[in-house]
Amino acid sequence: MNSEQLAALRTPEGVKALATAAELAGGDPLAAAAALRGSGVPADLAAAALTQAELRRRAVGKFGADADRMFFTRAGLEQATRSAVASRRAARLRAAGARTLADLGCGIGADAIAAARAGIEVYAVEADPGTAMVAAANAEVLGLAGITVVTGDATAADLSGVDAVFCDPARRREGRRVFDPAAYSPPWDFVAALPERVPRTVLKLAPGIDHGLVPPGAEAEWVSVRGEVVEAAFWCGPLAEVPRRSTLLGVAELTGSGEAKAPVGAVGPYLYDPDGAVVRAHLVAEFAAAVGGHLADPEIAYVYADTPAPTPYARCLKIEEVLPFSLKRLRALLRARGVGRLEILKRGSALEPERLRRDLRLAGPAAASLVLTRVAGAPTALVCEPV
Known part of the structure; x- marks a missing residue:
């Protein structure tokens, strides 16, 4: 464009x-x-x-x-925040007292639009001239006069006139994802130092961001939408409310220290598969406590319990069969149960689900869920049905 x-x-x-x-x-x-x-x-x-x-x-x-x-733009749409996520963030900023916001790396303007609609005046900076032009056009066609878009280097932006900062560093280069924070644009050393300049700072990052990069005292949040983890956000300074938060947008929020350890025990009759935001936020222990559950392997985020309980944070499966992984035994078991339709879930297994599906040579009218995991370090197959 x-x-x-x-x-x-x-x-x-x-x-x-x-x-x-x-x-x-x-x-x-x-x-x-x-x-x-x-x-x-x-x-x-x-x-x-x-x-x-x-x-x-x-x-x-x-x-x-x-x-x-x-x-x-194609790249701008790829990285743009969903409007529901941006609106929730803007409402939280407004409630925390933000009235003027610097949006550093505004892209096509998704978060700037949400902030302006929340009554926050936005100074948006975008390095790419074409993308900045699109952001300005979007503010205009949506009738948002409270957004000023400039083309420039975010690292040189004057932050003296704002009381909050939002930064979503670009994580793509030449169409490819960038995984090294030092290669973000603007780079991580600049991004990480923003809370020192403007305490009310929110950083939007990829869900796979290292917990070791969370600024001291900040709240690290992982957001999922309909089961898909879409972003991480670091809330800094006075914006931090808890150490860790997993947000299932429009459904529920789970908070905690992110440091607790869940108890470990035997495989129980029911298995919970936690939402990815719960896992990414390191809140599996808090979730396990909520359903009276435990892990069967300290490194695998499947939670086992004696009874099923309704929860927005995880799927629940009833375990029908437990066996050490063996292709021959598993094939025979599924054939005996007449399973022709199989959902395959995995954590802690290197097996490729689609290749395994072909190797199992499924046939029959029944359906089942197969969980590939580890129990006390040993490769294990769990044949289940959804609760």
Whole structure:
């Protein structure tokens, strides 16, 4: 996306091309391009409109109805915060007294939009000119006057006039994910020092971030949406409320120290598979205590209990069979049970589920869940059914 393309899309002709492209999105791209060009739309505008229509279609899951009015880049949409997550964060910032926010690395503006809607004035900085242009356009089309977007280096931003900072460092380079925090943009040494400059600082990071990087005294939160862990967030200074938090968005929150150890015992009749946010936040011990459960291996985050209990934090399975892993024995057992449909879960196993599925040569009308794990260090197979 460059300035000429964005400007063209915002003309009456561009708006009409976008509307037509939206009707064609999701179908054959070559046929869609031919149809647009056949209606008199210039080739360059047709390509830009079709790209935006496809990105808008993909963005609905993150932005809902706003997606139909917003503009996107591929990389910007990939890293953008879901609107529900951003709105929750903005509400928490506002409740904590934030009135002016520096959004460093604002991308296409997802978090800036949520903050402005929460009544926070936003100074947004984005290094990439094209992405900054898209963020400014999104603020305009959504009618948000409280957002100022500038193109610049986040490390040089003047933070003297804000009372809170949000930073979502770029974690992609040339289309590939960056896993080394030192290679983030802006780099980790700058990001980690932000709470020293502005105590009310929130850092959005990848879910796999090392717990060792949590700033002293900060709250580390992992957020999942419908079972998918979507981000980690470090709440610093006066924003920190607890050491660790796992948030199942719109469902429940579990908090704790992140340092407790769950008891270890034998495999019980019921198995709980905790939500990824609970596991990432190191709150498995707190969850186990809530259901009266324990681990069967101190390194594996499956929780076992004597009775099932309703909980938003995990799936519950009833264990029907427990056996040391053996392909031959497992195949015979599943054949005897007539299992033709098999869900395969695993933690602590190097086996590839789809290859195992082929090797099992399943046949029959019954369904089951297979859990591949370790018990006291030994490879183990659990044949289960969902509760």
